[in-house]
Structures are given as structure tokens and as C-alpha cells.
Amino acid sequence: MSVNKDQIKGRVKEAEGKIKEVSGALVGNEKMEEKGKVKKNLGKAQAKYGDVKHDVKDIAKPA
Numbered sequence: 001m002s003v004n005k006d007q008i009k010g011r012v013k014e015a016e017g018k019i020k021e022v023s024g025a026l027v028g029n030e031k032m033e034e035k036g037k038v039k040k041n042l043g044k045a046q047a048k049y050g051d052v053k054h055d056v057k058d059i060a061k062p063a
Helices: 005-027 030-060
Strands: none
Touching: 005 030
16 A cells, blocks of 8 residues: 555644644643644645545556
């Protein structure tokens, strides 16, 4: 199974966002927490895009 750049970058963004979200919650910084949630969700979307792109590529391969 190969992995494309969107899958990797998306999952990295998702992890960074989760860290920022939890850090914001721990220190009571709502703005940081919200930015973390946004980054996490953008990362999920990018990773999902990469997953779909990968699936399409697999389907398009001749059998």
C-alpha cells in the first residue's frame, strides 16, 4: 500500500491541531483551542482527500 503526500500532510496537520487544541484547553486559552480544532479538521479533510485520491488510483489500475 502506498501513501500519497496529502495523506501524510493531512495526518500531520491533524496531529498538530489536536496538540494545539489540548494545549489551549489546558491553559484556558479558548482562541488557541479553537485554532487547534480548525487545524485538526482541515487535516482530517486533507487526509480524507488523500485517501479518496489513493482509492481512485487503485480502481483505475488495470487488473
